[in-house]
Amino acid sequence: MIWPRRRLDTARIPSVHLTGERVTVRPPRAEDWRSWAEVRSRNRAMLEPLEPRWPENCLTREFFSRRLARQMQDWQRGQSCSFLIFETSSQTLIGGVNINNIARGAAQHASLGYWLDQAFQGRGYMREALTLVIDFGFSALKLHRFNAGCLSGNERSAGVLLRLGFKEEGFAEKYVQIDGQWQDHRLFGLPAEHWPPSE
Template identity: 45%
Template sequence: MLFTVFRGESPQAIRLEGPRVFLVPPRMSDWKAWAGLREESRGFLTPWEPTWPHDALGRHAFRRRLRAYNQEWRQGTGFSFLVYRLSDSTLMGGVTLSNVRRGVAQAASMGYWIGERFARQGFMSEAVSAVVEFAFEELALHRVEAACLPHNDASRSLLLKVGFRQEGYARQYLRINGKWQDHLLFEMLRDDPRL
C-alpha cells in the first residue's frame, strides 16, 4: 500500500495520505467537528480511553490540547494527527505518536481512536499504516509500540493486520475508564513487513 507525505513550510502543513484517508495535525478550526464526533461516539470510546474530564469537549480544553500537541511537535516528542476520509474530508478519528525516544531507543508509542460510525471499515488500518510509515521513513525511528486492552478484539485485529506483533502482557499498565487495566503489548520494527 502506498502512502504519501506532503510537506509544507511548517510541521503543521504536513499531510499524510493513503488510499481512502488523509491525516493532518489538528488545528483550532477542527474543534467543532472533533467535539461533535467524540460526543456522538462517547459510549463507544469511553471503555477504551482514560476518563474524560468534565470539560473534555470544550473549546478551551481543545485549545490546551493543541498547545500541548504543538509543543511536543516542536520538541520532537510527539506527533498528533486527525484522520479524514479522502472522498469528502469528513473527520473520522485520530492517531498519535507519543513518548518519542531518541538515543539508543529510537522508538515511540502509538495510540488511536475512531468515531463509532466509521469503525470496522478499514479506515483506521490505513491511518495507522500511514503513521507507521511516517515514523519509520520521516522520523527514522526503529520501533513503534502500541497497547490495547485484552478484550478489545477490534484493536488487536487492527494491529496484527497492519504488521504489529504481540510481544507481551502488562498488568495494570494504563488507567482506562477510571481503573488500572491490563494491556496486550505490540511492536513493529522498521524492517518488519508492513501493510
C-alpha cells in the same frame, strides 16, 4: 518555548499532510474543534471505557485550544505527534492517531494510540491511516520501532495491529489508567525490519 494559551501561531503548526487512497491524515488545527467535539461526543459511550478518564469540560473549545497548544509544543519538541483522520471524499473528521512517548538515544521507539468514529469502522480506514502514520514514523522521524498496548478484551484493536504486522509480545499488569482504573494490557510491537507487512 511556552505557547500562548489562546493565540496559537498557526504558521508554526507542522505542515505534515499524509494522503492515502481514502483517508487523509494531518495534525489538528483550531478550526477542527467543532467537528472534533461532535464526533467525540457521538462516540463517547464507545470510547470512554477504552481511553484514559475524560476530563470535565473536555469537549469545550477552551479545552481543545489548550490541548492543541500542548500538542503543537510536543510536535516542536519531538515528544509526540498528534494527527486527525479525515475521509478524503467527504472531508469528514472520522478519528485520530497519535505517535506518543517518542524515545530517542538507543531506543528510537514510540507508542501508537488511535480511535475511529463507530460509523466509519469496518471499512479498513484505520488500517490505511495507521499505514500512513507508521510510514511517516519510520521514514520522516527515523524511528526504529512502534509499540502498542490493547486492553485484554479489545479484539478489534488487536486485529488492526496484527493485520499491520505487529506481533504480540507480552502482557503488562495494571499498565495504563483507562477510564479511571489501572488496567492490564496486551503488548504489541513492530520493528522497522518488519515493515511494510507482507500481504
